Amino acid sequence: MAGGLYRSANAMPEGVPPPADGAMLISTTPAIEGTNPPPEPGGSAAGNSAIMAAGSLVSRGTGFLRQLMITATLGTFAVGNAYTTAQIIPGMVYEFLLGGILTSVLVPVLVRRRKADPDGGQAYTQRLLSLAVLTLAGAVLLALVAAPWLTVIYAGRQDSDYQDLVTGLSYLLLPILFFSGVSALLTAILNTRGHFAAPMWAPILNNVVVIATCGLYIGLYGATLVQPDQMSAGRILVLGGGTLLGIAIQTAGLLPALRKVGFRWRWRFDFRALGLRELGRLGGWMFCYVAVNSFGLIVLFNLLNEVKGKSAGPLVYNNVFLLLMMAHGIIAVSIITALLPRMSAAAADGRYEDMAADLSRGTRTVTAVLAPIAVCYAVLADPIAVALFDYGAARGESGSTSPVLVVAALALIPFAVSQLFTFAFWAMPDTRMPALINVPVVAVRVLLQVIVFAALSTSFLAAGMMIGNAVSYIAAAVISAWFLRPRIGQIGVAAILRTFGRVLIAALGATLVGLLVMVLLPGEAASNRWLAFVEVAVGGAVIGGTYLGLALLLRIREITDVVTMVRRRLGR
Known part of the structure; x- marks a missing residue:
C-alpha cells in the first residue's frame, strides 16, 4: 500500500490480480520444442505467502x-x-x-x-x-x-x-x-x-x-x-x-x-x-x-471539492475510505485469495456447482466476519476519529470525519460482496461482463451522488457520497448474481439470506450493547484523546464479545467454524 490514496470505488484489492481473457494460455502454451524452459520460480508457496503477508502488514x-x-x-x-x-x-x-x-x-x-x-x-x-x-x-x-x-x-x-x-x-x-x-x-x-x-x-x-x-x-x-x-x-x-x-x-x-x-x-x-x-x-x-471508474471519480471529486468552510472534503473522504479498505484488505481479501484458485479450477473443469458453492460460502463468510467491524465503525465513529486524526493542523476538527465513517460502515459489507462476485467472473475467466456491469453500477453511484449534492448541504456531502457508494455496491452484487446464475447455477440464495438474517440480529445486539457502553463511559472523546483510545478499546472489546456470543448462540456456522479452528490450533 503506497499511502492509501483513494483511486476507485471498485478498485481491485491488493495482491489479488484478476485473470484476463486468454489467461488460460498460461498453463496450456507449451515450451518451444528443442529449447530448455526457464527454471520454475524458487521458494515454496507458503514461504512466498509469508513474505507477502509480512510485507503487506508493514506496508x-x-x-x-x-x-x-x-x-x-x-x-x-x-x-x-x-x-x-x-x-x-x-x-x-x-x-x-x-x-x-x-x-x-x-x-x-x-x-x-x-x-x-x-x-x-x-x-x-x-x-x-x-x-x-x-x-x-x-x-x-x-x-x-x-x-x-x-x-x-x-x-x-x-x-x-x-x-x-x-x-x-x-x-x-x-x-x-x-x-x-x-x-x-x-x-x-x-x-x-x-x-x-x-x-x-x-x-x-x-x-x-x-x-x-x-x-x-x-x-x-x-x-x-x-x-x-x-x-x-x-x-x-x-x-x-x-x-x-x-x-x-x-x-x-x-x-x-x-x-x-x-x-x-x-x-x-x-x-x-x-x-x-x-x-x-x-x-x-x-x-x-x-474508463468508467475514471468518469465516476471525476464526478466524485468535483462534488467533494464543492465543500465550503470546515466541512468534510476529499481528504476526510480519503481517510475514511482508507479505513474501509483496511478492513476489507485484512479480512475480505484473505477470503477472496483463498477462494479464487478454487473457483478458477472449478470453472476450468466445468464444475460450476462447486464454483457456486464456493461463491455462496465466501459471501456468507465475508458478511459474518466483517459485520462486527462495521458495527465498531458505526458505534465508535467519534472516538475513532479523535484517536486517529485529531492531531496537528487537524486538531479539534475530528467531528467532520465521524459522520462519514458511520455511513462507510454501511458500505463495508456490500463492497466486499460485490468484489467477490466480480472475481467470480474473472475466475472463469471473463473481463467483459464485469466491464459491462460496471457501467450501470457507476451510473447509479453518480446519479445518487448528484442527488445527494443537490438535496443536502455541503456539511454532509462526504457522508452522502458514501451513501452513493453503498447503494452502488449493492447494485453491483445483485446484477452480478443475476448474470452469474445462468452460467454457474444456483448460488444458494436461501442459505445466504438465512446467514444474513442471523448476522443482522447479532450485529443489532452488538450495536445496542456498544451504544449502552458508550453512554456509561465518563466524559466525551472529543475533549480528551486518551479517553478516545479507552472508548475505542473498551467499546471494541464489548462489541466484538457481544457479537461473538450472539453468533454462537444463533449458530452462525461461518463464525462457529472459525472458533472451532482457533480452539484446535490452541489445543495443539
Whole structure:
C-alpha cells in the first residue's frame, strides 16, 4: 500500500490480480520444442505467502501512518483537500493508461512468454519495458502541459487560490505517473520470476519518505492550519517534492532485485514483436472498466471539492475510505485469495456447482466476519476519529470525519460482496461482463451522488457520497448474481439470506450493547484523546464479545467454524 490514496470505488484489492481473457494460455502454451524452459520460480508457496503477508502488514501500517501524518500536517480542509486532489490526478491517469491492463493482461502474457520463449521472455520483456518507459514519459509531458485543465476537471469550481495550489502541486506530483507505471511493471517482472519480497517491501520506502517529508514540513513551517493563498513556493516544493521522491525511491528499490533474478534491461525498439494487437484485444474490456471508474471519480471529486468552510472534503473522504479498505484488505481479501484458485479450477473443469458453492460460502463468510467491524465503525465513529486524526493542523476538527465513517460502515459489507462476485467472473475467466456491469453500477453511484449534492448541504456531502457508494455496491452484487446464475447455477440464495438474517440480529445486539457502553463511559472523546483510545478499546472489546456470543448462540456456522479452528490450533 503506497499511502492509501483513494483511486476507485471498485478498485481491485491488493495482491489479488484478476485473470484476463486468454489467461488460460498460461498453463496450456507449451515450451518451444528443442529449447530448455526457464527454471520454475524458487521458494515454496507458503514461504512466498509469508513474505507477502509480512510485507503487506508493514506496508499497510506505514501507509496508514503516512496518511495520519498528512492529515496532521495539512489539516482536513482546503490545503489538505488540494493536496489530495492533486495526488489523485496522476493516480487516475496511471490507472486509465496502465493500471487495470497491467494486472489483468500483462502479467499473464509475461508468464506465458517466460515459459514459451527460448530466452525465457527476456527480449519480450525488454521490448515491453522500453515501450512502457517511452509511453509513460510522453504521458507525463502531456499531463504537465495539461495540468491547469486537469485541475479544472478534478477540482471543480473552487476559487482561484485553491485551483492555483492544486495546479502548483500537480506540476510536482504528475511525474508520479511515470514512476508508478515503471514500478508496477518491474513488480510484474519480478513476480513472474518468482521474486515477491522486494515488490511487497518497496512501498514501505515510499511511505517512510513521505512520513519524513511531513516531519520536515512541520519542522520548517509548523503544524498549523493555513489557507491556500498562504502556501508559499517553499511549502509546495517540500510537500510535492517529498511525495515525488517517495515513489522514485520505491521504484529504485526494485532495481537490485531485477539483477538478482537475472533480468538485464536494454533498449529494444522492435515493438511489432510485442503483438500489440493481441495486447489491445485482451486489455480492451479492462480499459473500459477503468474508463468508467475514471468518469465516476471525476464526478466524485468535483462534488467533494464543492465543500465550503470546515466541512468534510476529499481528504476526510480519503481517510475514511482508507479505513474501509483496511478492513476489507485484512479480512475480505484473505477470503477472496483463498477462494479464487478454487473457483478458477472449478470453472476450468466445468464444475460450476462447486464454483457456486464456493461463491455462496465466501459471501456468507465475508458478511459474518466483517459485520462486527462495521458495527465498531458505526458505534465508535467519534472516538475513532479523535484517536486517529485529531492531531496537528487537524486538531479539534475530528467531528467532520465521524459522520462519514458511520455511513462507510454501511458500505463495508456490500463492497466486499460485490468484489467477490466480480472475481467470480474473472475466475472463469471473463473481463467483459464485469466491464459491462460496471457501467450501470457507476451510473447509479453518480446519479445518487448528484442527488445527494443537490438535496443536502455541503456539511454532509462526504457522508452522502458514501451513501452513493453503498447503494452502488449493492447494485453491483445483485446484477452480478443475476448474470452469474445462468452460467454457474444456483448460488444458494436461501442459505445466504438465512446467514444474513442471523448476522443482522447479532450485529443489532452488538450495536445496542456498544451504544449502552458508550453512554456509561465518563466524559466525551472529543475533549480528551486518551479517553478516545479507552472508548475505542473498551467499546471494541464489548462489541466484538457481544457479537461473538450472539453468533454462537444463533449458530452462525461461518463464525462457529472459525472458533472451532482457533480452539484446535490452541489445543495443539
